[in-house]
Amino acid sequence: MIKIKYPNDKTAFEADYIGLFSITPEIQDKYVRINAHLNNHLPNSLEELLVAPIETLITSCFQIPRLPKHLQRYLKNFFQYDDFQNKISYFFIRNKNKINLKTCYYCNIDFINAFQDIGDYNDGLDFVKKASENELEKIKDIGTATIQKILAQRGLINSLQDLTLNNKQKINIENFVLKDEHSHFTLDHVLNKAKHPISALSLYNFVPCCYSCNSKFKGKKELINEVNEAILSPTYSNFSFHEHSSFKILLNSKVADFKGIKKNEDFVVVVEFLENADKYKKYLEVFKLKGRYKSHKHIALELINKSQDYSDTQIEEISKLVNRPVALIKSDIFGKNIFEGTLEDNPFTKYSRDIASNIGIKDVKLID
Numbered sequence: 001m002i003k004i005k006y007p008n009d010k011t012a013f014e015a016d017y018i019g020l021f022s023i024t025p026e027i028q029d030k031y032v033r034i035n036a037h038l039n040n041h042l043p044n045s046l047e048e049l050l051v052a053p054i055e056t057l058i059t060s061c062f063q064i065p066r067l068p069k070h071l072q073r074y075l076k077n078f079f080q081y082d083d084f085q086n087k088i089s090y091f092f093i094r095n096k097n098k099i100n101l102k103t104c105y106y107c108n109i110d111f112i113n114a115f116q117d118i119g120d121y122n123d124g125l126d127f128v129k130k131a132s133e134n135e136l137e138k139i140k141d142i143g144t145a146t147i148q149k150i151l152a153q154r155g156l157i158n159s160l161q162d163l164t165l166n167n168k169q170k171i172n173i174e175n176f177v178l179k180d181e182h183s184h185f186t187l188d189h190v191l192n193k194a195k196h197p198i199s200a201l202s203l204y205n206f207v208p209c210c211y212s213c214n215s216k217f218k219g220k221k222e223l224i225n226e227v228n229e230a231i232l233s234p235t236y237s238n239f240s241f242h243e244h245s246s247f248k249i250l251l252n253s254k255v256a257d258f259k260g261i262k263k264n265e266d267f268v269v270v271v272e273f274l275e276n277a278d279k280y281k282k283y284l285e286v287f288k289l290k291g292r293y294k295s296h297k298h299i300a301l302e303l304i305n306k307s308q309d310y311s312d313t314q315i316e317e318i319s320k321l322v323n324r325p326v327a328l329i330k331s332d333i334f335g336k337n338i339f340e341g342t343l344e345d346n347p348f349t350k351y352s353r354d355i356a357s358n359i360g361i362k363d364v365k366l367i368d
């Protein structure tokens, strides 16, 4: 539903990714021999394969001749995902700000944020004064002896600098640098790794997504069955579901216009496509998006009701009364994500923006 926005200059991002695999000349050599066996349908080097654009990957996968079982097994073993799963997952956590990892790229229904397993503290000083031993232990480079020091000193200090710890430890506390970060996301292979083993470790074959999209709905289903279906992958530079689709309200025959809508039964929400309808209909089906969005129809009803409660004139009056700009009042009423930010910032942003625009709320941000 939402295109993954990679950094504009991908050089460092991709080099960082390739670095996860510690490719030796022997491994490279093996890869070259594998490629020769596959009629050289793969990129020339393993590095190139690891960061190949999804369309290149798809073309390679579909060009490879049918392989005998033993060779298929060998490939699966060579491109073994399980060995690198943690490293790859951590790569996405480390780069969460670069790709704005916030909601599921497939559905925009659930958050997929990476999070730190400690409570909310004002600053490092607040943290050392109040944190439990268990929380103190989560800070990088802090062990049992240091925790005892902190516990003995924390009642007496006025600043972090008063602690008799080394500088690195103080910096880690100040910036909440933890030993581990946790994630709410799963990584989906766009191209099924069992069927297309050569794609199992490639960066642009991964979509960070919610558990439901990955395991419950897509599962082992093939999202992409042919070369010209790259457009179904949020990792593809021309992915356009968010631009070429629109949630739209259709009124029940008993209701004359949006003003007449009072309850869920008064309208339905459909998805219309400007382009690539056939392809994107498959996308809706694979992720069961029609049904999943239908169960959140209250979001649309709430927007409709609010637009009935507040006319443009009334919003202007409130703005004058409280001496705040109209835009801020509208954000307060209808929700900030409708007017600013990016689609992936919050769940249901695409849905809310389309509905808001559909019912005539002005200044909705439609282009991300």
Ligand SMILES: [Zn+2]
Binding pocket: 104, 105, 106, 107, 108, 109, 110, 209, 210, 211, 212, 213, 214
């Ligand atoms: Zn999802």
